[in-house]
Amino acid sequence: MLTDRLRQDLRYAVRSLRRAPGFTCIAVLTLAVTLGANAVVFSIVDTVLLRPLSYRDARRLVVVHDLVPRIGRVPTSGQEFDQWRKSARSFEGMALISSTPMILTGTSEPERLETARVSPALFPLLGVSPALGRTFRAEEETAGRDRVVLISDALWQRRFGRDPSVIGRAITLNDEPYTVVGVLSRSFHFPRVERLYSMPVAGGSPELWIPFVIPTSDRDENSFACIARLRIGTSLEQARTELSTIEADFGRRITPPVPLAADLVPLKDQITETSRDNLLFVWAGVVVVLFIACTNLMNLFLARAWTRRQELAVRAAVGAGLSWIVQPILLESVIISATGGAIGAVIAYVSLPLVVAIVPANVPRLDEVAVNPRVLAFALALTALCASMLGVLPAVRAAAVNVIDAIRGYGNMTRHDRRDRATRRLLVATQVALAVVCLTASGLLIRSFFNVLGVDRGFATEHVLTVQVGLSPTRYQTREAKAAVLSVALERFRALPGVTEAGLVNRLPLNGVATNSLAVAAGTEDAPIPLQERPLGDVRSVDPEYFRTLSIQLTGGRLFQTTDTVRDVAVISRGMAARLWPRQDPIGKQFRLALDPGRLITVIGTVADVRAMGLDVQPSLSVYLPYWQGFLNDVAFALRTTGDESALAPAARDIIRGLDAQVSIDAIRPMSDVVAGAVAPRRFEAAVLVLFGVVAVLLAAIGVYAVLSQAVVQRTKELGVRLALGANPTRMHAMVLADAVRLVTTGLVAGVPAAIAAGFTLRALLFGVEPQDSVVLVTATGTLVVIALLAAHLPARRAAGVDPMISLRSE
DSSP states (O other): OHHHHHHHHHHHHHHHHHTOHHHHHHHHHHHHHHHHHHHHHHHHHIIIIISOOSSTTGGGEEEEEEEETTTEEEOBOHHHHHHHHHHOOSEEEEEEEEEEEEEEESSSSOEEEEEEEEOTTHHHHHTOOOSEEOOOOGGGGSTTSOOEEEEOHHHHHHHHTTOGGGTTOEEEETTEEEEEEEEOOTTOOOOOGGGGOSSOOOOOOOSEEEEOOOOGGGTTOOOBEEEEEEOTTOOHHHHHHHHHHHHHHHHHHSSSOOOOEEEEEEHHHHHHTTTHHHHHHHHHHHHHHHHHHHHHHHHHHHHHHHHTHHHHHHHHHTTOOHHHHHHHHHHHHHHHHHHHHHHHHHHHHHHHHHHHHHSOTTSTTGGGOOOOHHHHHHHHHHHHHHHHHHHHHHHHHHHTOOHHHHHHTOSSOOHHHHHHHHHHHHHHHHHHHHHHHHHHHHHHHHHHHHHHHHSOOSSOOTTEEEEEEEOOTTTSOSHHHHHHHHHHHHHHHHTSTTEEEEEEESSOTTSOOOEEEEEEETTOTTSOOOGGGSOEEEEEEEOHHHHHHTTOOEEEEOOOOGGGGGSOEEEEEHHHHHHHSTTSOOTTOEEEETTEEEEEEEEEEEEOOOOOSOTTSOOOOEEEEETTTSOOSEEEEEEEESSOGGGGHHHHHHHHHHHOTTSEEEEEEEHHHHHHHHTHHHHHHHHHHHHHHHHHHHHHHHHHHHHHHHHHHHTHHHHHHHHHTTOOHHHHHHHHHHHHHHHHHHHHHHHHHHHHHHHHHTGGGOSSSOTTOHHHHHHHHHHHHHHHHHHHHHHHHHHHTOOHHHHHHHO
């Protein structure tokens, strides 16, 4: 009996929806798009932030940092790592990691690959087994036995065609033979190495792994990342306390003494640290849009229930029970929500790869993102929530309908109608409040984005082509060998038609860190200056024309000359000069770099500060060394042209290939593309929130239009009476517009404080703009008012055009 009635009500609900195709299509498509968007964003958030890492018992994996007062977390050194392994009892194992690019040659086009140097203990520590072959052995951590390599599944497919016989094969890396001992599985996902550090370093996603052998000369360099696994039953705080005790003792024994400690961060938190806030804000935005959409649809369902009040009253009059009245309405919401959810799941499945492709590369774990059962369960829960939101309130309103009033169809609104109208106005006010939050957040991020673009970079990008190459440290072992081939390349680049200047640098601005080194003014080496007060220099190797090519202004002294080949000289930025010699002329003064403490370097010039690490990051404390004396493995040429810089790309490639066919060409692109890549995360965040803001405003406008249209329909007879008694149609038009303004103002009263609060939560993403920026707030509120008035214009015209005779005759 119950099943028969449910089947009958289901058929009735389907027929009812088929009789209203416009309403049904709008409701289904709105839910499909918003639920699909939520599923896509949730799949990314779930993979990056919520799901455990794909390692054995990943919650016990931590990253270990040195902790230096007034500096914070810094990388560790080989000496400290040895001390930890020997003395610490809180860990099952530890592994040291760093990144170094290596050039693969011999199989096809030379290719520079991100290579991770790792302790052999890393893979057992992570609980990772290879798909083919083996991982490293403990004895391969020693020089002479370290010429073995593990390769990623992607590299195995791309360069070796998934040939199983690759195990045991010799490959050439940096012109030296290495033996492939294993292929890691497709399911193995290792983070970008730079994510393991709490300071800017170079290091992407590895495709090669080699055993970690630290030269004796580098064991005291703080250059390495450390992953450890806590023992079962050991808390993070216990391990941190033990390591800090070891570090404090170590810090007392170095010269000068440094009050060192240790800090431990869960591996997942370390990897996701810089992306967490961004993803959560995007997720919040898409959830808000879904809520606005559901609020809008709830309004439509209420309006639909109001238009069917006589039908429902007749049902009640002939003896239908309460369940017979509300069940069809609930079933309609279930049908629409289920259909929208199913289509949304398809949209999510199809669009997820496209969305992942445009997400900035700095978001971790993107290669693990997929529509999985967790995502489908989330989508199903959201669909059920939407069904309840859409169906319950209209059903309650339908159950409370007055049978006599509904059948008679009174000309004036009944108490039930007024309560229904108040509910719908409250829903629209909520939409407006949420829309102003979305618009304000979008406006703040847009202003931040343009502030970043407009910041003084310290260098020019127009008509500049960049050519990034990798030199094999084995083929070019000495600075003289590197300088010789680079000088020939510069001569050939300068001879190209249309090239006015050509320079080189080991790392382009905005392309990651070059080489970090403490700088110490001569005479202060033994001074009791705390480590944290000594400036950390961004060391870049350049030729003299590099400054002219990128229009980096010379502010004092001179640039490099050919006569400087026999002198240790440097050009430094104004910021570095101010740190080393406050309020003094730095020209002629001398300093040392911790990377090469035996060299006493003389300052011959100063240049303007350059935002080398990011446009939203303070200018670097830069030290520029002549390339014939500097630290060069990576090289980027910059060519200033008189025309289209991209047209020179083929000629530039030919020049590099003509010099050395074994040099890897990593990228040839305009400098403007380098800048675009640096601001890509901000552009993505702004674009996503702008999209959400536009959708929220449109939905709010639709809500205003629907409420006012329904109000005009409900008050048609009242308006007819007014017009028959001589009321001015213009006044009727203004009355409806004033109603729209009151409706929007109600939403703004709640929305503006919420928007200001949202701005403060966005503070970490803002640049050059305050969270309560008045221009953004005024623009957002003004936009909403204008759009609401436009949405109210058609109902206002309809109200002014009511025919009094037809209205009175219908009474």
